[in-house]
Amino acid sequence: MEFYNQLSQYYDIIFPLNKQSVDFIKEHLVDGPVLDLAAGTGNHALALARDGFQVTATDLDENMVVKIKEKAALDEVTIIALPLAMEELDQLKDKSFSTIICLGNSLVHLNSLESVKSVTTTIYDLLDQNGKLMIQIVNYDxxxxxxxxxxxxxxxxxxxxxxxxxxxxxxxxxxxxxxxxxxxxxxxxxxxxLPITSQQLVDVLTSVGFSKINLFGSFKGEPFEINSPALIIEATKH
Known part of the structure; x- marks a missing residue:
């Protein structure tokens, strides 16, 4: 589609990398392989790869995946970039990750709470023991x-x-x-x-098996409140 072709070309201008988000991820991640879901043009994946992390990045849009590969080549870093929808993560079942991130309001593109539960179940299975999931969406509360x-x-x-x-x-x-x-x-x-609320998302993650679920209102790290601009969740697999 022309809209997404153009969006991929100008994505980094519209959504420049937020250093606070990178710092937040580095502070909260578990050392080891990282999976970046719905990665866009891979800004977070690239930032982590530059710091020596082994990174896999996926996105539904093949134009975005091409951008990730181009930028990784320019930066001379290695990123495994794959054209996968979130619903197709079971194709990675032969791999495991210490940290999985899903940022940029991507999760709400799933069409139902059942789909959210299915995807987060697959994420749970892909995580190492004590691995972490980090999600960022708009505050739909x-x-x-x-x-x-x-x-x-x-x-x-x-x-x-x-x-x-x-x-x-x-x-x-x-x-x-x-x-x-x-x-x-x-x-x-x-x-x-899907305008998923904070309680709905916590309930889904709890039902999947996640524990130590922490809620933040922005990448500054302050606690989530009803009027926070964003909802950021950190959940641990035990």
Whole structure:
């Protein structure tokens, strides 16, 4: 699709690497192989690979996977980059990981709580004992409670790029409309999101077998609150 072709080309301008997120991951990860799910163009995977971690990165979009490979080659680091949907993680069942990360509001692209449970069950199986899962999504407790219909505009004036993110509330779903404007030309795309709340996600992870589940409100590491901009979860396999 043209929308995603363009998004992959300008992804790093729209979503530049947040150093705080890298620092948070490094502080909380378990030493060993790392799996980055729905990795986009691989900014976090690359940051970890530069520090010597063995990293596997997956993304549903093959354009993103190509970008990961190109950037890894330029940086002269090794990353295993695979075009896989989250629902296809069982294809990695011959591997194991000390840490698995799923950032960038990716988890809510699954279509049901049952799908979330299925994917997190596979994640649990892929983790080493005492391994960690880290998830970052939008704080949907706040989105639902306040009836939020649009996230803050991402505007890169120098590059003449903006990304508008509109939420239309539907029964048990949110219809997400993205408007990507590049030099005056606007491309649009709509996709259904699962607005999973903090308690729903904790309940799913607990039912799968995770323990020591910690909630944060941002990559600064402060505790999660109802008005936090994000929900970040750290869960341990015991």
């Amino acid at each position: 706040r989105v639902l409670n306040e009836g939020i219909t649009e996230l803050p505009l991402i505007n890169r004036e120098k590059e003449q790029i903006s990304f508008r993110r509109i939420y239309k509330h539907e029964e048990n779903k949110i219809l997400f409309k993205g408007e990507l404007t590049i030099g005056g030309e606007t491309l649009e795309n709509e996709i259904s999101l």
